[in-house]
Amino acid sequence: MLGVASPVVERIIYTDGACLGNPGPGGWAWAESEHRYETGAEARTTNQRMELSAVLYALEANSGKVRVVSDSTYVVNCFRQRWWAGWRAKGWRNARGEPVANQDLWRPLVELVVDSRMAEIEIHWVKGHSGNPMNELVDRLANGAARSQRGDREGIESGSSGS
16 A cells, blocks of 8 residues: 555564584574574584574574574674674774684675665674573573584474565
8 A cells, every 4th residue: 555654573583602612512593482493503613603603594584674682792792883894994804904703604694784684684682691581592492402413493494484
């Protein structure tokens, strides 16, 4: 109908990464609810890589307006403090002139958040292990994936993914 704006639907997605040892077996998870989530695992990785993977996979699976909630200051501060802008300006080098760690994950994540979907994505921090039920859920899911080294796509393959 012309002239009538449709309401903007915002998904709130919680993310987390876990690693048993650092490096070691790792797992990541994102969840919109206990019935709609995705997890994945890597045999030898780091906690930072799993935190990044969780956000990247969450955004790839959820289109439209998304609020990502993470307990990772590594992820949140990159966007809050615009680390990405400095990395790009320096050819993906950090303040010491060294290559930015985890570029294979940072580059597509920055492209999604900054270049492709800036108006649709918000990234927020939540204190981990503070009793937030959704943060606790993704923590359990990520740790479970790290232990089992298996991923799960509950509610994703049934067609209930992003709009």
